[in-house]
Amino acid sequence: MHVLGLGFTVFTVIFLLELPDKTALAALLLATRHRPLPVFLGAAAAFVIQSAVAVVAGSLLSLLPREPIRIGAGILFLGMAALLIRRNLHRDEADEERAVEQEEARRRRPFMTAFIVVFVAEWGDLTQLATAALQARYQQAVLVFVAATLALWAVSAIAVTLGNRLGAWVPERPLQFAAAGVMVLVAIALITGVLG
Numbered sequence: 001m002h003v004l005g006l007g008f009t010v011f012t013v014i015f016l017l018e019l020p021d022k023t024a025l026a027a028l029l030l031a032t033r034h035r036p037l038p039v040f041l042g043a044a045a046a047f048v049i050q051s052a053v054a055v056v057a058g059s060l061l062s063l064l065p066r067e068p069i070r071i072g073a074g075i076l077f078l079g080m081a082a083l084l085i086r087r088n089l090h091r092d093e094a095d096e097e098r099a100v101e102q103e104e105a106r107r108r109r110p111f112m113t114a115f116i117v118v119f120v121a122e123w124g125d126l127t128q129l130a131t132a133a134l135q136a137r138y139q140q141a142v143l144v145f146v147a148a149t150l151a152l153w154a155v156s157a158i159a160v161t162l163g164n165r166l167g168a169w170v171p172e173r174p175l176q177f178a179a180a181g182v183m184v185l186v187a188i189a190l191i192t193g194v195l196g
Contacts, residue, residue: 003143010134010147011154014127018155023121027114027159034110036160042114043160047152050122051131055145058135072136074191078184083126118156127152 018024023043030039061072122128131148135141 003140006138006140007143007147010131010138010144011151013130013134014148014151015154017127017130018152019158021125021127021155023118023125024155024159026117026121027156028163030110030114030117031160031163034113036163038110039114040156040160042111042116043118043156044153045111046115046118046122047149047156049119050125050128051145051149051152054128054131054148055135055141058132058137058144059139059141061132061136062139064136071191072133074187074189078187 027039027043127148131144134148135144138144
């Protein structure tokens with residue numbers, strides 16, 4: 001796969017997975033109560049660390065034989081799609097909002113609040129697992145790291161810029177189902193070798 005094509009693929013997959021995610025919601029909620037720049041910078045810093053962790057994990061996975069990794073990455077994407085659909089059907093948005101409010105109650109500055117909320121929320125998150133799977137598959141650490149991080153930053157920028165208006169314009173549930181659909185397509189493409 002060409003470098004630009006791979007970068008676009010990684011960016012698109014991570015962007016679509018993150019758009020309806022709890023960390024985007026957290027950034028959106030924080031931006032309704034704080035100045036947007038510190039919230040964005042805190043989230044962005046957390047995403048840099050989490051992307052680096054995912055790429056390192058994916059690099060370790062890439063030491064395994066290529067065919068099992070390709071199929072395993074496809075199966076992982078199918079599992080993530082199922083998890084996303086299941087979580088969407090049983091989600092309790094009040095829990096996510098409560099977690100943000102508890103963090104704010106500690107009276108940290110917006111940068112630290114955003115950093116901690118995003119850093120904690122991203123551990124084992126779908127986008128982190130997807131980044132690891134993409135790195136394991138393509139073994140392009142710098143490209144995967146940059147594209148995944150830029151996608152995460154783009155979603156954070158959208159959430160912070162739009163604040164609480166995003167929820168009124170774009171319903172979250174259809175976005176989650178669309179992201180699950182994209183993951184199923186990526187999984188099929190990986191398993192069949194189309195994204196060889």
